[in-house]
Amino acid sequence: xxxxxxxxxxxxxxSVEDYLKAIYHLSNQGGFASTSDIAAMLEVAAxxxxxxxxxxxxxxxxxxxxxxxxxxxxxxxxxxxxxxxRHRILELYLTQQLGYDWGGxxxxxxxxxxxxxxxxIERMAGALGDPHYDPHGDxxxxxxxxxxxAELVGLADAPVGAKLELRQVGxxxxxxxxxxxxxxxxxxxxxxxxxxxxxxxxxTIALVPSGDPRVVGRxxxxxxxxxxxxx
Amino acid sequence: xxxxxxxxxxxxxxSVEDYLKAIYHLSNQGGFASTSDIAAMLEVAAxxxxxxxxxxxxxxxxxxxxxxxxxxxxxxxxxxxxxxxRHRILELYLTQQLGYDWGGxxxxxxxxxxxxxxxxIERMAGALGDPHYDPHGDxxxxxxxxxxxAELVGLADAPVGAKLELRQVGxxxxxxxxxxxxxxxxxxxxxxxxxxxxxxxxxTIALVPSGDPRVVGRxxxxxxxxxxxxx
DNA sequence: TCGGTAAATTAGCGTAGTCTAAGTTTACCC
DNA sequence: GGGTAAACTTAGACTACGCTAATTTACCGA
Numbered sequence: 001x002x003x004x005x006x007x008x009x010x011x012x013x014x015s016v017e018d019y020l021k022a023i024y025h026l027s028n029q030g031g032f033a034s035t036s037d038i039a040a041m042l043e044v045a046a047x048x049x050x051x052x053x054x055x056x057x058x059x060x061x062x063x064x065x066x067x068x069x070x071x072x073x074x075x076x077x078x079x080x081x082x083x084x085x086r087h088r089i090l091e092l093y094l095t096q097q098l099g100y101d102w103g104g105x106x107x108x109x110x111x112x113x114x115x116x117x118x119x120x121i122e123r124m125a126g127a128l129g130d131p132h133y134d135p136h137g138d139x140x141x142x143x144x145x146x147x148x149x150a151e152l153v154g155l156a157d158a159p160v161g162a163k164l165e166l167r168q169v170g171x172x173x174x175x176x177x178x179x180x181x182x183x184x185x186x187x188x189x190x191x192x193x194x195x196x197x198x199x200x201x202x203x204t205i206a207l208v209p210s211g212d213p214r215v216v217g218r219x220x221x222x223x224x225x226x227x228x229x230x231x
Numbered sequence: 232x233x234x235x236x237x238x239x240x241x242x243x244x245x246s247v248e249d250y251l252k253a254i255y256h257l258s259n260q261g262g263f264a265s266t267s268d269i270a271a272m273l274e275v276a277a278x279x280x281x282x283x284x285x286x287x288x289x290x291x292x293x294x295x296x297x298x299x300x301x302x303x304x305x306x307x308x309x310x311x312x313x314x315x316x317r318h319r320i321l322e323l324y325l326t327q328q329l330g331y332d333w334g335g336x337x338x339x340x341x342x343x344x345x346x347x348x349x350x351x352i353e354r355m356a357g358a359l360g361d362p363h364y365d366p367h368g369d370x371x372x373x374x375x376x377x378x379x380x381a382e383l384v385g386l387a388d389a390p391v392g393a394k395l396e397l398r399q400v401g402x403x404x405x406x407x408x409x410x411x412x413x414x415x416x417x418x419x420x421x422x423x424x425x426x427x428x429x430x431x432x433x434x435t436i437a438l439v440p441s442g443d444p445r446v447v448g449r450x451x452x453x454x455x456x457x458x459x460x461x462x
Numbered sequence: 463t464c465g466g467t468a469a470a471t472t473a474g475c476g477t478a479g480t481c482t483a484a485g486t487t488t489a490c491c492c
Numbered sequence: 493g494g495g496t497a498a499a500c501t502t503a504g505a506c507t508a509c510g511c512t513a514a515t516t517t518a519c520c521g522a
Contacts (some may be wrong), residue, residue, distance in 0.1 A: 115346035
Protein backbone atom coordinates (compact mmCIF):
# COMPACT_ATOMS: atom_id res chain seq x y z
CA UNK A 1 0.00 0.00 0.00
CA UNK A 2 1.31 3.42 -0.83
CA UNK A 3 1.75 6.10 1.79
CA UNK A 4 -1.62 7.37 2.91
CA UNK A 5 -1.46 11.13 2.67
CA UNK A 6 1.62 12.49 4.36
CA UNK A 7 3.99 11.36 1.63
CA UNK A 8 6.32 13.97 3.02
CA UNK A 9 9.29 13.33 0.76
CA UNK A 10 12.37 15.43 1.44
CA UNK A 11 11.62 18.57 3.40
CA UNK A 12 11.14 21.66 1.30
CA UNK A 13 13.88 24.25 1.23
CA UNK A 14 13.33 27.87 2.16
CA SER A 15 13.45 28.84 -1.48
CA VAL A 16 10.91 26.25 -2.50
CA GLU A 17 8.59 27.40 0.25
CA ASP A 18 8.90 30.98 -0.93
CA TYR A 19 8.17 30.05 -4.52
CA LEU A 20 5.10 28.05 -3.57
CA LYS A 21 3.76 30.87 -1.47
CA ALA A 22 4.33 33.38 -4.23
CA ILE A 23 2.65 31.15 -6.78
CA TYR A 24 -0.30 30.70 -4.46
CA HIS A 25 -0.76 34.43 -4.09
CA LEU A 26 -0.33 35.10 -7.80
CA SER A 27 -2.58 32.39 -9.17
CA ASN A 28 -5.68 33.21 -7.17
CA GLN A 29 -8.45 30.75 -8.01
CA GLY A 30 -7.36 28.67 -10.91
CA GLY A 31 -5.32 31.17 -12.85
CA PHE A 32 -1.71 30.92 -13.89
CA ALA A 33 1.20 32.69 -12.26
CA SER A 34 3.64 34.11 -14.76
CA THR A 35 7.38 33.77 -14.58
CA SER A 36 7.94 37.49 -14.42
CA ASP A 37 5.35 38.06 -11.71
CA ILE A 38 6.97 35.38 -9.59
CA ALA A 39 10.37 36.92 -10.26
CA ALA A 40 9.10 40.35 -9.24
CA MET A 41 7.46 39.08 -6.08
CA LEU A 42 10.54 37.17 -4.95
CA GLU A 43 13.00 39.76 -6.23
CA VAL A 44 15.01 37.30 -8.28
CA ALA A 45 15.90 37.24 -11.98
CA ALA A 46 13.50 35.58 -14.39
CA UNK A 47 15.87 32.74 -15.32
CA UNK A 48 16.08 31.78 -11.66
CA UNK A 49 12.34 31.32 -11.75
CA UNK A 50 12.50 29.23 -14.91
CA UNK A 51 15.04 26.97 -13.26
CA UNK A 52 13.05 26.56 -10.09
CA UNK A 53 9.85 26.02 -12.02
CA UNK A 54 11.46 23.12 -13.80
CA UNK A 55 12.49 21.52 -10.55
CA UNK A 56 9.16 22.12 -8.86
CA UNK A 57 7.20 20.62 -11.70
CA UNK A 58 9.51 17.60 -11.74
CA UNK A 59 8.74 17.03 -8.09
CA UNK A 60 5.02 17.43 -8.67
CA UNK A 61 4.42 20.59 -6.69
CA UNK A 62 3.34 22.67 -9.66
CA UNK A 63 2.09 22.29 -13.23
CA UNK A 64 4.02 24.20 -15.83
CA UNK A 65 2.71 25.21 -19.22
CA UNK A 66 5.77 26.62 -21.00
CA UNK A 67 5.47 30.28 -21.92
CA UNK A 68 2.13 30.33 -20.13
CA UNK A 69 2.70 30.08 -16.44
CA UNK A 70 2.35 27.74 -13.53
CA UNK A 71 -0.32 26.48 -11.19
CA UNK A 72 -0.04 24.65 -7.91
CA UNK A 73 -0.91 20.98 -7.76
CA UNK A 74 -2.92 19.77 -4.79
CA UNK A 75 0.33 18.90 -3.10
CA UNK A 76 1.86 22.29 -3.81
CA UNK A 77 -1.26 24.05 -2.64
CA UNK A 78 -1.16 22.18 0.62
CA UNK A 79 2.44 23.23 1.17
CA UNK A 80 1.65 26.83 0.29
CA UNK A 81 -1.30 26.97 2.66
CA UNK A 82 0.88 25.60 5.40
CA UNK A 83 3.30 28.46 4.91
CA UNK A 84 0.48 30.97 4.83
CA UNK A 85 -0.90 29.61 8.05
CA ARG A 86 2.53 29.90 9.61
CA HIS A 87 2.96 33.41 8.37
CA ARG A 88 -0.39 34.65 9.60
CA ILE A 89 -0.13 32.96 12.98
CA LEU A 90 3.34 34.40 13.42
CA GLU A 91 2.22 37.90 12.50
CA LEU A 92 -0.63 37.66 14.92
CA TYR A 93 1.49 36.26 17.70
CA LEU A 94 4.24 38.82 17.30
CA THR A 95 1.82 41.72 17.36
CA GLN A 96 -0.45 40.48 20.09
CA GLN A 97 2.05 38.83 22.41
CA LEU A 98 5.27 40.67 21.81
CA GLY A 99 4.19 44.19 21.02
CA TYR A 100 5.27 44.35 17.40
CA ASP A 101 3.58 46.86 15.20
CA TRP A 102 2.40 46.10 11.71
CA GLY A 103 5.48 47.56 10.15
CA GLY A 104 8.20 45.26 11.33
CA UNK A 105 6.16 42.15 11.69
CA UNK A 106 6.01 41.02 8.09
CA UNK A 107 9.75 40.69 7.58
CA UNK A 108 10.13 38.88 10.87
CA UNK A 109 7.37 36.40 10.01
CA UNK A 110 8.85 35.97 6.57
CA UNK A 111 12.04 34.62 8.09
CA UNK A 112 10.51 32.68 10.94
CA UNK A 113 7.94 30.84 8.87
CA UNK A 114 10.71 28.69 7.44
CA UNK A 115 12.19 27.81 10.80
CA UNK A 116 9.28 27.10 13.12
CA UNK A 117 7.95 23.62 13.72
CA UNK A 118 4.33 22.63 13.35
CA UNK A 119 4.25 22.20 17.07
CA UNK A 120 5.35 25.75 17.75
CA ILE A 121 2.78 27.17 15.38
CA GLU A 122 0.03 25.20 17.05
CA ARG A 123 1.18 26.37 20.47
CA MET A 124 1.16 29.95 19.27
CA ALA A 125 -2.26 29.47 17.72
CA GLY A 126 -3.45 28.05 21.02
CA ALA A 127 -2.07 31.01 22.96
CA LEU A 128 -4.04 33.25 20.59
CA GLY A 129 -7.26 31.29 20.99
CA ASP A 130 -7.02 29.50 17.63
CA PRO A 131 -7.85 32.53 15.49
CA HIS A 132 -9.50 32.20 12.10
CA TYR A 133 -8.62 35.61 10.69
CA ASP A 134 -5.55 37.73 10.75
CA PRO A 135 -5.74 41.46 11.52
CA HIS A 136 -6.10 42.26 7.82
CA GLY A 137 -9.24 40.14 7.86
CA ASP A 138 -7.61 37.45 5.77
CA UNK A 139 -8.60 33.94 6.70
CA UNK A 140 -5.96 31.75 8.32
CA UNK A 141 -5.74 28.26 6.81
CA UNK A 142 -6.39 25.46 9.26
CA UNK A 143 -3.64 23.11 10.37
CA UNK A 144 -5.21 20.58 8.01
CA UNK A 145 -4.59 22.91 5.09
CA UNK A 146 -8.04 24.23 4.41
CA UNK A 147 -8.80 27.86 3.83
CA UNK A 148 -12.05 29.71 3.82
CA UNK A 149 -12.43 31.30 0.45
CA ALA A 150 -13.27 34.94 0.76
CA GLU A 151 -16.72 35.75 -0.58
CA LEU A 152 -16.46 38.46 -3.22
CA VAL A 153 -19.08 41.05 -3.96
CA GLY A 154 -19.24 43.39 -6.93
CA LEU A 155 -18.73 47.02 -5.97
CA ALA A 156 -22.09 47.76 -7.60
CA ASP A 157 -23.75 45.54 -5.01
CA ALA A 158 -21.85 46.54 -1.89
CA PRO A 159 -23.88 48.47 0.67
CA VAL A 160 -23.20 52.14 1.24
CA GLY A 161 -20.90 52.48 4.23
CA ALA A 162 -19.11 49.21 3.64
CA LYS A 163 -15.35 49.08 3.91
CA LEU A 164 -13.94 46.91 1.11
CA GLU A 165 -10.75 45.49 -0.19
CA LEU A 166 -10.56 45.25 -3.94
CA ARG A 167 -9.57 41.67 -4.69
CA GLN A 168 -10.10 41.06 -8.37
CA VAL A 169 -11.05 42.88 -11.50
CA GLY A 170 -13.53 40.78 -13.44
CA UNK A 171 -12.46 41.54 -16.99
CA UNK A 172 -9.59 40.93 -19.35
CA UNK A 173 -10.29 43.98 -21.48
CA UNK A 174 -7.08 46.01 -21.65
CA UNK A 175 -8.85 49.34 -22.03
CA UNK A 176 -10.91 48.79 -18.91
CA UNK A 177 -7.95 47.37 -17.02
CA UNK A 178 -5.88 50.40 -17.95
CA UNK A 179 -8.64 52.73 -16.90
CA UNK A 180 -8.97 51.04 -13.52
CA UNK A 181 -5.22 51.22 -13.03
CA UNK A 182 -5.25 54.94 -13.83
CA UNK A 183 -7.92 55.40 -11.20
CA UNK A 184 -5.79 53.56 -8.64
CA UNK A 185 -8.26 50.70 -8.60
CA UNK A 186 -5.98 47.69 -8.46
CA UNK A 187 -6.29 44.53 -6.38
CA UNK A 188 -5.34 45.08 -2.78
CA UNK A 189 -6.61 48.64 -2.59
CA UNK A 190 -8.85 49.53 0.32
CA UNK A 191 -11.90 51.69 -0.13
CA UNK A 192 -15.20 52.60 1.42
CA UNK A 193 -18.56 53.07 -0.27
CA UNK A 194 -19.76 56.60 0.37
CA UNK A 195 -22.80 56.94 -1.85
CA UNK A 196 -24.85 55.32 -4.60
CA UNK A 197 -27.25 57.00 -6.97
CA UNK A 198 -30.58 55.28 -7.42
CA UNK A 199 -31.84 53.58 -10.59
CA UNK A 200 -28.61 51.80 -11.44
CA UNK A 201 -26.65 54.96 -10.93
CA UNK A 202 -22.96 55.24 -10.20
CA UNK A 203 -21.28 54.33 -6.91
CA THR A 204 -19.10 56.86 -5.16
CA ILE A 205 -16.22 55.53 -3.13
CA ALA A 206 -13.33 56.91 -1.11
CA LEU A 207 -9.92 55.34 -1.36
CA VAL A 208 -8.37 54.36 1.96
CA PRO A 209 -6.30 55.83 3.46
CA SER A 210 -5.95 58.79 1.09
CA GLY A 211 -9.65 59.58 1.08
CA ASP A 212 -9.56 60.37 -2.63
CA PRO A 213 -13.06 60.04 -4.11
CA ARG A 214 -13.93 58.07 -7.23
CA VAL A 215 -17.20 57.76 -9.05
CA VAL A 216 -17.75 54.46 -10.81
CA GLY A 217 -20.59 53.75 -13.20
CA ARG A 218 -22.66 50.65 -12.67
CA UNK A 219 -21.18 48.55 -15.46
CA UNK A 220 -17.67 49.11 -14.32
CA UNK A 221 -18.56 48.77 -10.66
CA UNK A 222 -19.84 45.28 -11.32
CA UNK A 223 -16.38 44.32 -12.46
CA UNK A 224 -14.71 45.38 -9.23
CA UNK A 225 -14.89 42.29 -7.02
CA UNK A 226 -14.36 43.14 -3.40
CA UNK A 227 -14.19 41.51 -0.03
CA UNK A 228 -16.11 43.26 2.69
CA UNK A 229 -13.94 43.97 5.67
CA UNK A 230 -16.27 46.00 7.80
CA UNK A 231 -18.52 49.04 7.96
CA UNK B 232 38.30 56.47 9.44
CA UNK B 233 37.49 52.78 9.37
CA UNK B 234 34.17 51.45 10.52
CA UNK B 235 33.86 51.81 14.25
CA UNK B 236 32.86 48.46 15.62
CA UNK B 237 29.89 47.09 13.78
CA UNK B 238 31.84 46.24 10.65
CA UNK B 239 29.03 43.84 9.94
CA UNK B 240 30.18 42.62 6.55
CA UNK B 241 27.92 40.16 4.79
CA UNK B 242 25.47 38.42 7.12
CA UNK B 243 26.62 35.05 8.34
CA UNK B 244 25.03 31.95 6.91
CA UNK B 245 23.33 29.36 9.04
CA SER B 246 26.25 27.03 8.60
CA VAL B 247 28.76 29.63 9.63
CA GLU B 248 26.74 30.42 12.73
CA ASP B 249 26.65 26.76 13.63
CA TYR B 250 30.38 26.36 13.18
CA LEU B 251 31.15 29.38 15.32
CA LYS B 252 28.90 28.17 18.07
CA ALA B 253 30.44 24.71 18.00
CA ILE B 254 33.94 26.15 18.10
CA TYR B 255 32.99 28.34 21.02
CA HIS B 256 31.72 25.40 22.99
CA LEU B 257 34.68 23.22 22.12
CA SER B 258 37.45 25.69 22.77
CA ASN B 259 36.47 26.71 26.27
CA GLN B 260 38.92 29.27 27.64
CA GLY B 261 41.75 29.66 25.21
CA GLY B 262 42.04 26.10 23.98
CA PHE B 263 41.83 24.84 20.44
CA ALA B 264 38.88 23.07 18.88
CA SER B 265 39.90 20.13 16.73
CA THR B 266 38.57 19.39 13.29
CA SER B 267 37.18 16.05 14.32
CA ASP B 268 35.45 17.40 17.41
CA ILE B 269 33.77 20.07 15.33
CA ALA B 270 32.78 17.45 12.76
CA ALA B 271 31.30 15.27 15.47
CA MET B 272 29.38 18.11 17.08
CA LEU B 273 27.90 19.30 13.80
CA GLU B 274 27.46 15.81 12.37
CA VAL B 275 29.34 16.53 9.18
CA ALA B 276 32.37 14.85 7.61
CA ALA B 277 35.82 16.05 8.58
CA UNK B 278 36.69 17.45 5.15
CA UNK B 279 33.63 19.65 5.31
CA UNK B 280 35.09 21.15 8.45
CA UNK B 281 38.48 21.67 6.83
CA UNK B 282 36.82 23.54 4.02
CA UNK B 283 34.74 25.74 6.27
CA UNK B 284 37.71 26.40 8.53
CA UNK B 285 39.63 27.73 5.60
CA UNK B 286 36.85 30.12 4.68
CA UNK B 287 36.26 31.25 8.24
CA UNK B 288 39.91 32.03 8.82
CA UNK B 289 40.04 33.94 5.55
CA UNK B 290 37.18 36.11 6.77
CA UNK B 291 38.85 36.63 10.12
CA UNK B 292 36.34 34.84 12.32
CA UNK B 293 38.75 32.18 13.51
CA UNK B 294 42.47 31.49 13.74
CA UNK B 295 43.60 28.23 12.25
CA UNK B 296 46.79 26.40 13.15
CA UNK B 297 46.95 23.58 10.60
CA UNK B 298 46.80 20.12 12.09
CA UNK B 299 46.32 21.73 15.48
CA UNK B 300 42.91 23.25 15.65
CA UNK B 301 41.07 26.53 15.62
CA UNK B 302 40.22 29.35 17.99
CA UNK B 303 37.74 32.16 17.68
CA UNK B 304 38.97 35.66 17.04
CA UNK B 305 37.34 38.50 18.96
CA UNK B 306 34.98 38.96 16.04
CA UNK B 307 34.14 35.26 15.89
CA UNK B 308 33.62 35.13 19.61
CA UNK B 309 31.20 38.03 19.43
CA UNK B 310 29.20 36.26 16.76
CA UNK B 311 29.21 33.01 18.72
CA UNK B 312 28.02 34.71 21.89
CA UNK B 313 25.23 36.34 19.96
CA UNK B 314 24.04 32.93 18.84
CA UNK B 315 24.30 31.55 22.34
CA UNK B 316 22.27 34.44 23.69
CA ARG B 317 19.65 33.78 21.08
CA HIS B 318 19.58 30.10 21.83
CA ARG B 319 19.24 30.51 25.56
CA ILE B 320 16.63 33.25 25.35
CA LEU B 321 14.65 31.13 22.93
CA GLU B 322 14.82 28.07 25.14
CA LEU B 323 13.67 30.09 28.09
CA TYR B 324 10.88 31.77 26.18
CA LEU B 325 9.56 28.57 24.67
CA THR B 326 9.47 26.79 28.01
CA GLN B 327 8.14 29.63 30.09
CA GLN B 328 5.71 31.26 27.66
CA LEU B 329 4.64 28.46 25.39
CA GLY B 330 4.68 25.41 27.60
CA TYR B 331 7.51 23.52 25.96
CA ASP B 332 9.31 20.96 28.04
CA TRP B 333 13.05 20.60 28.09
CA GLY B 334 12.96 17.78 25.61
CA GLY B 335 11.69 19.42 22.49
CA UNK B 336 12.98 22.87 23.14
CA UNK B 337 16.57 22.47 22.10
CA UNK B 338 15.89 21.44 18.52
CA UNK B 339 13.34 24.22 18.11
CA UNK B 340 15.76 26.84 19.41
CA UNK B 341 18.49 25.41 17.23
CA UNK B 342 16.44 26.23 14.14
CA UNK B 343 14.97 29.50 15.31
CA UNK B 344 18.23 31.04 16.46
CA UNK B 345 19.22 31.51 12.83
CA UNK B 346 15.98 33.17 11.84
CA UNK B 347 15.10 35.57 14.63
CA UNK B 348 16.03 39.23 14.55
CA UNK B 349 17.86 41.02 17.31
CA UNK B 350 14.67 42.91 17.97
CA UNK B 351 12.65 39.75 18.55
CA ILE B 352 15.23 38.36 20.93
CA GLU B 353 15.21 41.55 22.95
CA ARG B 354 11.43 41.54 23.06
CA MET B 355 11.44 37.96 24.28
CA ALA B 356 14.11 38.80 26.83
CA GLY B 357 11.98 41.70 27.99
CA ALA B 358 8.92 39.48 28.33
CA LEU B 359 11.02 37.19 30.51
CA GLY B 360 12.32 40.02 32.68
CA ASP B 361 15.76 40.15 31.09
CA PRO B 362 17.07 36.95 32.60
CA HIS B 363 20.76 36.41 33.24
CA TYR B 364 20.74 32.64 33.55
CA ASP B 365 19.03 29.88 31.69
CA PRO B 366 17.32 27.03 33.52
CA HIS B 367 20.52 24.99 33.40
CA GLY B 368 22.14 27.80 35.37
CA ASP B 369 24.26 28.79 32.40
CA UNK B 370 24.79 32.51 32.05
CA UNK B 371 23.12 34.24 29.13
CA UNK B 372 25.40 36.58 27.20
CA UNK B 373 24.25 40.20 27.15
CA UNK B 374 23.03 41.82 23.99
CA UNK B 375 26.40 43.58 23.88
CA UNK B 376 28.13 40.20 23.63
CA UNK B 377 29.51 39.85 27.11
CA UNK B 378 29.21 36.71 29.12
CA UNK B 379 29.73 36.18 32.75
CA UNK B 380 32.46 33.64 32.97
CA ALA B 381 31.39 30.91 35.28
CA GLU B 382 33.66 30.83 38.23
CA LEU B 383 35.03 27.35 38.54
CA VAL B 384 35.96 25.72 41.75
CA GLY B 385 37.87 22.48 42.19
CA LEU B 386 35.73 19.76 43.67
CA ALA B 387 38.30 19.52 46.46
CA ASP B 388 37.43 23.05 47.52
CA ALA B 389 33.66 22.99 47.11
CA PRO B 390 31.70 23.22 50.35
CA VAL B 391 29.81 20.19 51.62
CA GLY B 392 26.19 20.50 50.59
CA ALA B 393 26.95 22.38 47.37
CA LYS B 394 25.21 21.40 44.19
CA LEU B 395 27.69 21.47 41.30
CA GLU B 396 27.94 21.03 37.62
CA LEU B 397 31.16 19.49 36.41
CA ARG B 398 32.47 21.81 33.73
CA GLN B 399 36.05 20.84 32.98
CA VAL B 400 38.56 18.24 33.85
CA GLY B 401 41.87 19.91 34.49
CA UNK B 402 44.23 17.34 33.03
CA UNK B 403 45.22 15.87 29.72
CA UNK B 404 46.46 12.62 31.20
CA UNK B 405 44.63 9.82 29.35
CA UNK B 406 44.73 7.45 32.30
CA UNK B 407 43.05 9.95 34.58
CA UNK B 408 40.63 11.03 31.90
CA UNK B 409 39.66 7.44 31.29
CA UNK B 410 39.20 6.85 34.99
CA UNK B 411 36.95 9.86 35.32
CA UNK B 412 34.92 8.73 32.36
CA UNK B 413 34.49 5.28 33.90
CA UNK B 414 33.20 6.93 37.05
CA UNK B 415 30.69 8.91 35.03
CA UNK B 416 32.52 12.14 35.80
CA UNK B 417 32.37 13.95 32.52
CA UNK B 418 31.68 17.62 31.84
CA UNK B 419 28.03 18.46 32.18
CA UNK B 420 27.32 15.99 34.95
CA UNK B 421 25.48 17.30 37.98
CA UNK B 422 26.49 16.27 41.49
CA UNK B 423 26.23 17.29 45.08
CA UNK B 424 28.92 17.23 47.74
CA UNK B 425 27.80 14.95 50.55
CA UNK B 426 30.88 14.69 52.73
CA UNK B 427 34.57 15.49 53.03
CA UNK B 428 37.12 13.81 55.26
CA UNK B 429 39.39 16.16 57.17
CA UNK B 430 43.14 16.57 56.69
CA UNK B 431 43.07 16.61 52.91
CA UNK B 432 40.89 13.55 52.85
CA UNK B 433 38.64 12.43 50.02
CA UNK B 434 35.40 14.09 48.99
CA THR B 435 32.21 12.08 48.74
CA ILE B 436 29.68 13.14 46.17
CA ALA B 437 26.34 11.97 44.86
CA LEU B 438 25.61 12.05 41.17
CA VAL B 439 22.40 13.84 40.21
CA PRO B 440 19.81 12.62 39.54
CA SER B 441 20.81 8.96 40.02
CA GLY B 442 22.13 9.54 43.52
CA ASP B 443 25.05 7.18 42.88
CA PRO B 444 27.86 7.95 45.31
CA ARG B 445 31.52 8.46 44.38
CA VAL B 446 34.51 8.96 46.60
CA VAL B 447 37.25 11.10 45.08
CA GLY B 448 40.69 11.57 46.56
CA ARG B 449 42.02 15.07 47.02
CA UNK B 450 44.45 15.08 44.12
CA UNK B 451 41.84 13.95 41.66
CA UNK B 452 39.17 16.17 43.18
CA UNK B 453 41.30 19.20 42.48
CA UNK B 454 41.14 18.35 38.80
CA UNK B 455 37.36 18.36 38.68
CA UNK B 456 36.48 21.97 37.97
CA UNK B 457 32.89 22.72 38.80
CA UNK B 458 30.42 25.53 38.76
CA UNK B 459 28.33 25.91 41.84
CA UNK B 460 24.66 25.96 41.00
CA UNK B 461 23.13 25.99 44.47
CA UNK B 462 23.05 24.28 47.80
C1' DT C 463 64.90 6.58 15.65
C1' DC C 464 61.46 4.47 13.00
C1' DG C 465 57.03 2.90 11.93
C1' DG C 466 52.29 2.78 12.29
C1' DT C 467 48.07 4.93 13.22
C1' DA C 468 44.91 8.50 13.75
C1' DA C 469 43.86 13.00 12.51
C1' DA C 470 43.84 16.46 9.10
C1' DT C 471 44.02 18.10 4.59
C1' DT C 472 43.66 18.15 -0.49
C1' DA C 473 41.42 16.68 -4.67
C1' DG C 474 37.46 16.11 -7.06
C1' DC C 475 32.68 15.90 -7.38
C1' DG C 476 27.45 16.90 -6.59
C1' DT C 477 23.33 19.79 -5.45
C1' DA C 478 20.72 23.99 -4.65
C1' DG C 479 20.24 28.29 -5.91
C1' DT C 480 21.62 32.49 -7.89
C1' DC C 481 23.24 35.45 -11.90
C1' DT C 482 24.11 37.46 -16.95
C1' DA C 483 23.96 36.88 -21.79
C1' DA C 484 22.01 34.92 -25.60
C1' DG C 485 18.42 32.70 -28.01
C1' DT C 486 13.04 31.51 -28.57
C1' DT C 487 8.31 32.04 -28.48
C1' DT C 488 4.25 34.67 -28.00
C1' DA C 489 1.38 38.39 -28.58
C1' DC C 490 0.08 42.56 -30.24
C1' DC C 491 -0.37 46.27 -33.47
C1' DC C 492 -0.58 48.37 -37.81
C1' DG D 493 -0.11 38.98 -42.11
C1' DG D 494 4.31 40.44 -40.83
C1' DG D 495 7.35 42.84 -37.68
C1' DT D 496 8.66 43.86 -33.19
C1' DA D 497 8.66 44.12 -28.18
C1' DA D 498 8.05 41.68 -24.20
C1' DA D 499 8.15 37.48 -21.93
C1' DC D 500 10.23 33.24 -21.46
C1' DT D 501 13.76 29.70 -21.69
C1' DT D 502 18.41 27.91 -22.41
C1' DA D 503 23.35 28.16 -21.77
C1' DG D 504 26.99 28.70 -18.91
C1' DA D 505 29.23 30.34 -14.79
C1' DC D 506 29.66 31.09 -9.73
C1' DT D 507 29.08 30.49 -4.48
C1' DA D 508 28.08 27.82 -0.41
C1' DC D 509 28.17 23.59 1.37
C1' DG D 510 28.13 18.93 1.59
C1' DC D 511 30.39 14.20 0.37
C1' DT D 512 34.10 10.25 -0.69
C1' DA D 513 38.71 8.90 -1.76
C1' DA D 514 43.40 9.79 -1.56
C1' DT D 515 47.24 11.97 0.51
C1' DT D 516 49.86 14.27 4.11
C1' DT D 517 51.15 15.31 8.86
C1' DA D 518 51.81 14.51 13.74
C1' DC D 519 52.55 11.71 17.43
C1' DC D 520 53.33 7.61 20.27
C1' DG D 521 55.33 3.47 21.43
C1' DA D 522 58.75 0.01 20.60
